[in-house]
Amino acid sequence: MNFTPERRRVTIHDVAREAGVSITTVSHSLNGKGVVAAATRQRVLDTAERLGYSADAIARGLRSNRLGVLGLVIRPLDTLDSYQPVGVDYFVRFAGAAAVEALDRGFGLMLVRDPTTKNVPGIALAVDGFIISDPLGHDPVIELLQRNGIPLVTVGRDVDRADFTDWLGLGTDGDTRAVLNHLTDRGARRVALVIGTDTNAWNADSEQSYRVWAAERGQTAMVFQQDETAGEPGGEAIAERMLTAAKQQAVPDAVYCLTGRHAAGLQRRFQLAGYEVPADVMIVAGSDSEQTRNSTPPITSIDLAPEITAKAAVSFLVRRIEGDIESSPPVIENVLRPRQSTNRVAVG
Amino acid sequence: MNFTPERRRVTIHDVAREAGVSITTVSHSLNGKGVVAAATRQRVLDTAERLGYSADAIARGLRSNRLGVLGLVIRPLDTLDSYQPVGVDYFVRFAGAAAVEALDRGFGLMLVRDPTTKNVPGIALAVDGFIISDPLGHDPVIELLQRNGIPLVTVGRDVDRADFTDWLGLGTDGDTRAVLNHLTDRGARRVALVIGTDTNAWNADSEQSYRVWAAERGQTAMVFQQDETAGEPGGEAIAERMLTAAKQQAVPDAVYCLTGRHAAGLQRRFQLAGYEVPADVMIVAGSDSEQTRNSTPPITSIDLAPEITAKAAVSFLVRRIEGDIESSPPVIENVLRPRQSTNRVAVG
DNA sequence: TTCCATGACCAAAACGTTTTGGAAAAAGCT
DNA sequence: AGCTTTTTCCAAAACGTTTTGGTCATGGAA
Structure with missing residues (x-):
């Protein structure tokens, strides 16, 4: 047995007829708009209640240009x-x-x-x-x-x-500074940044704040970019690039990855290369996620409070x-x- | 500068006027409904395109009782x-x-x-x-x-x-049997089931399938219930009850928890009591989740393919x-x- | 009494479509 | 030519509201 019953709504006309008033009065009573005698209003409300009436959102939307x-x-x-x-x-x-x-x-x-x-x-x-x-x-x-x-x-x-x-x-600027300060508080000297490739404000502002911060400290900025869709392998690839840097001096001792998946992959690759986290390199993610919570060790993150x-x-x-x-x-x-x-x- | 421009749509009337036809013809041309000369139809289509017309979903919804x-x-x-x-x-x-x-x-x-x-x-x-x-x-x-x-x-x-x-x-019955057979294939003798308290089909059918399966094998059914909202602590509580069973005989050597969070908590509690997973007790979850993927050891699960x-x-x-x-x-x-x-x- | 507010209500328009029931023009047939 | 059929189009109704612009009493002020 399947139900596709007749879709017959009870309309404002039904209420009006039943209450012995015009549809105008019904509308006014229900929406508290016009002037209607208290007794009448109550009668309308009651019959509406009894008939189980509720205004059709589409019709209302058509008239008042507001869909809800x-x-x-x-x-x-x-x-x-x-x-x-x-x-x-x-x-x-x-x-x-x-x-x-x-x-x-x-x-x-x-x-x-x-x-x-x-x-x-x-x-x-x-x-x-x-x-x-x-x-x-x-x-x-x-x-x-x-x-x-x-x-x-x-x-x-x-x-x-x-x-x-x-x-x-x-709050990207505040977040970025919080992360960078957190890292330097723990002794980081060469902090790298890994952002995504989408042209959104999160990427742009993070980079901007990082560069300003780096400039303030006279640190050379190390900014890497990786496609958001690349996931953990994308993080590994970035780590690869960092590790094979020309001079050993250039290998960062802390990395701030915006996405959790990049961070997780990057951390794994660093560990594979014999680096200890956090002893040799510290990792932070800009977005808490399953990967940051469950990596070994768990990765410090910004909880974005969606x-x-x-x-x-x-x-x-x-x-x-x-x-x-x-x-x-x-x-x-x-x-x-x-x-x-x-x-x-x-x-x- | 804020944008809240006048919300003036281009209507079917505009198209009709511009194309020199009636709104009926416009509607018909656009929806391929009535009979309209090919040339006229094309002209209407062109002007509609030019004016950037698209039918208002609300008005259409009102008339045709279909909102989309x-x-x-x-x-x-x-x-x-x-x-x-x-x-x-x-x-x-x-x-x-x-x-x-x-x-x-x-x-x-x-x-x-x-x-x-x-x-x-x-x-x-x-x-x-x-x-x-x-x-x-x-x-x-x-x-x-x-x-x-x-x-x-x-x-x-x-x-x-x-x-x-x-x-x-x-596919609950099939899933349940797959899990139970998987467990007995690995040598399980006393499989317990942990379901939730919501009165939905998933809980009901899992229990039903489990009981039938147990009856077929002459195994005594061990069914536990725990509130879905209880999360991992709820799983621990259930494990507690299992471990403090009157007779040591009654402690299960495999547990099938429907929810991943119950499974994760339960596994942890068993391990705390000195049980090895999977050597002493095997765990399966009926719903893959972050907890099942990241527990130690990772928990065998049904991937529900949402x-x-x-x-x-x-x-x-x-x-x-x-x-x-x-x-x-x-x-x-x-x-x-x-x-x-x-x-x-x-x-x- | 006359006039004007005020209170209580309502008919009709409007929102932008789709669809119905033709009407006018064109074409085909005898 | 006269009739029927087909093609092409359109006016108007309908969908269920909200809102506008009233009408009609009633009552108080002049």
Whole structure:
């Protein structure tokens, strides 16, 4: 036995007829809009309750241009081309938290892949607003949404779009300095940085902060780049390059990898070459993940707190949708989780 | 500078005016519905393209009762009350894969929390259909959706609703037998089962299959139950109970825990008591997760292949929505990943 | 009494589509 | 030519709301 019953909703007309009033009065009573006598209003409310009426979201959406749905685009997943990157729990946690927060505010949350591609459902452009996580430089998605007048908020700014200010900072500068200071506190002298290749703010700002920090200390900057999709083998490859440096002097005694997978692979390769972690080289990851938690030794990481970021993003977007032009985006605070990979006492 | 431009869409009327035809003709041309001269049709298509027209999903939804959105409710997450259960990647992968598959079929995917609760956005009941993952017994969500005539498909059946047949099997019986046979092949004599407390098909069917299997072999069934939310400590607690059994005879030499977190905790507690894994006791988990992969030793698990299940669920639901009453749900095949926790040679 | 507020309600328009039931023009047939 | 069929198009209805611009009493102020 299968159920595909007649889809007959109880409409506002039914309530109006039953309560002996016009649909206007029903609408007003339910939404507290017009002026309606208390007694009448109560009668309408009761019959609506009795009939199990609730306004059709689509019809309402058509009339009031407000669907009650937020769109979420996670750009790194678009480029990763797989939505199941094993061990990367940041985005999942982000999406889950965003969904819950949206629900709490009376919105649904729709996951959407790059809406500039063909075959994207029309509904994508009908949502009330978008959260774009980690946009690329000159991101065409932002372009498209702006052209359609759809409110949007990004998590991490578009590095090539200085005039767009509705973004939440990721606290990248603070994080980077926290990591670098943590490392030098433990005696690191030559800290290298490994970033990804996506043109997003996380990569760009981390590099920028690192270079400034290095310059302040008169240290030569050592920046390596590796594709986000390369995973642990990508980390190994970078380690390979570091180890085969021309002069032994140039081999770093601490490495800050933004992604956890690079960090895990890199640490393994260093160990294979006979380096002790943390004694000979210390490792830090910019994003906590399964790999950082479970490497041997466990890798010190920034816990990116996607739940907090997601909540903030939803709340910020909702304010924008509701016409709050002023409120400025909150600043996200992340926390450094020291683990064994940097558990070394400072050397005078 | 903030962008909240006027949200003025180009409508079907604009296209009609520009092309010098009626809106009927535009609609027909675009949807290939009526009969329209090839030349006219092309002209309409061109102007639509030129004006960047695309039909408003809401208006279309109102008229044709079809929004282009699927709803996804993951019941275990409703009971877990947190959407960020660390280490549980099954549902994230499920949601991601479902979103992608839905997109490929021209649908959006909306994450929804238990829609029977208050404060759920009206849009939830306006979607074209629902996927309910792991429904509870007599699940009120199913009840609600059926009352509203919304097509739905469940992943894992509602154990208390025999008349509802639109569900995808999880292959639980096959999985259970595969695990149990794997264990006896390696010499297990007293296999215990640890299930959760949710009244879903996974728990129920696993227990059922286990009991039948035990009866077939004349083995006394040892079934333990532990709350899903209890996590690793919950697994430790169960191990505690096993170890303090009245007679030493009753201590199992192999344990099949459905959830990875129970398995990890249980294994740790056994090791603490001086048991060697897999020599003294073998452990298997019914759901691969971070904990099973990274325990010491790594725990043999069923890889639940959420991507395949999700794809199948979406495809099944879409067929239902499109009125295909016949097609019967596909059967999911999962795979057992042997790891060190059962790496023992059989004892004659 | 006349006038003007005010309170309570409602008819109709509007939102942007799809679809129904034609109508007008063209073509074919006898 | 007269009739029927086919082709091509369109006006209007419908989907279920919200909102606009009223109408009609009622009551108080002049």
